[in-house]
Amino acid sequence: MKERNSRLMAIRRLITRENISSQEELLSMLEKQGFSMTQATLSRDLKYLRVAKMPDSEKGYIYMLTERQLNDPSENSELPITGFVSIDFARGMAVMKTLPGHASSIAYALDNLNSYEIAGTIAGDDTILIIPRDGVVKRDLVHLLKTKMPGFSNDLVN
Amino acid sequence: MKERNSRLMAIRRLITRENISSQEELLSMLEKQGFSMTQATLSRDLKYLRVAKMPDSEKGYIYMLTERQLNDPSENSELPITGFVSIDFARGMAVMKTLPGHASSIAYALDNLNSYEIAGTIAGDDTILIIPRDGVVKRDLVHLLKTKMPGFSNDLVN
DNA sequence: TAAAAAAATGCATAATTTTGCAAATTAAAT
DNA sequence: ATTTAATTTGCAAAATTATGCATTTTTTTA
Numbered sequence: 001m002k003e004r005n006s007r008l009m010a011i012r013r014l015i016t017r018e019n020i021s022s023q024e025e026l027l028s029m030l031e032k033q034g035f036s037m038t039q040a041t042l043s044r045d046l047k048y049l050r051v052a053k054m055p056d057s058e059k060g061y062i063y064m065l066t067e068r069q070l071n072d073p074s075e076n077s078e079l080p081i082t083g084f085v086s087i088d089f090a091r092g093m094a095v096m097k098t099l100p101g102h103a104s105s106i107a108y109a110l111d112n113l114n115s116y117e118i119a120g121t122i123a124g125d126d127t128i129l130i131i132p133r134d135g136v137v138k139r140d141l142v143h144l145l146k147t148k149m150p151g152f153s154n155d156l157v158n
Numbered sequence: 159m160k161e162r163n164s165r166l167m168a169i170r171r172l173i174t175r176e177n178i179s180s181q182e183e184l185l186s187m188l189e190k191q192g193f194s195m196t197q198a199t200l201s202r203d204l205k206y207l208r209v210a211k212m213p214d215s216e217k218g219y220i221y222m223l224t225e226r227q228l229n230d231p232s233e234n235s236e237l238p239i240t241g242f243v244s245i246d247f248a249r250g251m252a253v254m255k256t257l258p259g260h261a262s263s264i265a266y267a268l269d270n271l272n273s274y275e276i277a278g279t280i281a282g283d284d285t286i287l288i289i290p291r292d293g294v295v296k297r298d299l300v301h302l303l304k305t306k307m308p309g310f311s312n313d314l315v316n
Numbered sequence: 317t318a319a320a321a322a323a324a325t326g327c328a329t330a331a332t333t334t335t336g337c338a339a340a341t342t343a344a345a346t
Numbered sequence: 347a348t349t350t351a352a353t354t355t356g357c358a359a360a361a362t363t364a365t366g367c368a369t370t371t372t373t374t375t376a
Binding site: 202218219 | 325327328
Binding site: 317318319320321322323324325326327328329330331332333334335336337338339340341342343344345346 | 362367
């Protein structure tokens with residue numbers, strides 16, 4: 001149903017933007033946005049969204065998004081990439097190392113994949129910062145690269 | 159007290175090694191290890207440790223550690239850096255300002271520290287984005303820079 | 317080392333979250 | 347268009363977690 005989906009989106013949005021410490025609190029925020037539901041449903045939504053509750057120094061406890069999993073089944077479209085060295089994951093982002101001078105061309109190619117997973121890239125001389133969309137995890141990105149990038153091997157993933 | 163500390167350690171250990179879904183469950187595990195306490199105390203311990211509870215596909219809900227560990231075994235190896243201006247922290251990352259044109263050389267030097275704390279850097283003309291590894295916090299990075307970068311002062315940290 | 321301050325803990329209970337079950341709504345199949 | 351299967355939801359109650367307060371234990375201070 002459409003209602004449920006937009007509600008789930010709204011929940012994610014609220015959780016990232018506000019520090020919410022209870023389901024009742026979140027519930028009233030949702031109601032202000034026009035959603036009507038019970039706390040029980042919200043509990044199930046949070047479970048579905050894999051939202052975690054963690055201690056917070058100022059608010060006591062707050063909800064926060066954790067990692068997700070999902071992705072597009074569009075496979076193989078080949079991407080001629082040379083100069084790739086290795087890739088690291090940190091801060092929910094990927095740091096790709098390339099041969100000196102190769103960063104921008106590879107970044108350009110990555111951008112042109114127009115893949116959902118990648119929100120954007122920034123290239124230096126031999127390093128590319130890949131910013132994945134919210135909810136996209138390491139595995140999603142590895143999967144993407146594996147299918148789109150000839151010669152990409154797990155051995156190069158740190 | 160010593161008891162409390164070893165208990166906190168034990169809790170962290172158990173949480174990383176097992177998938178625990180309730181405080182009662184964790185409590186009985188702790189009792190098997192010789193700790194005696196009530197659920198109330200455990201609740202406070204988890205809060206102190208900033209342990210989050212998140213939905214899990216197999217166990218329903220599980221506890222998990224959030225932030226960090228620290229590090230810094232190797233000290234002082236000096237790094238001749240000039241052109242450094244200031245550093246800011248945001249989004250779990252560091253944004254370093256340099257004199258115009260100095261960014262890439264400093265970034266290069268930082269890369270060559272091959273320090274665990276830094277996953278990678280991206281340099282523009284007078285700005286460097288430093289991406290710390292997961293778990294590495296501001297203090298860790300400041301410590302690293304203080305020990306490796308002559309002339310690095312707290313005054314330059316925003 | 318006695319006194320004072322701070323920290324930790326248990327108890328009981330409040331607050332919050334999860335869930336079984338039945339009803340309602342939506343999607344699929346005939 | 348009906349019937350059937352699947353999904354979603356509310357309700358009420360169970361399960362789980364957090365916390366105020368008094369007490370004990372530990373640490374500091376004089």
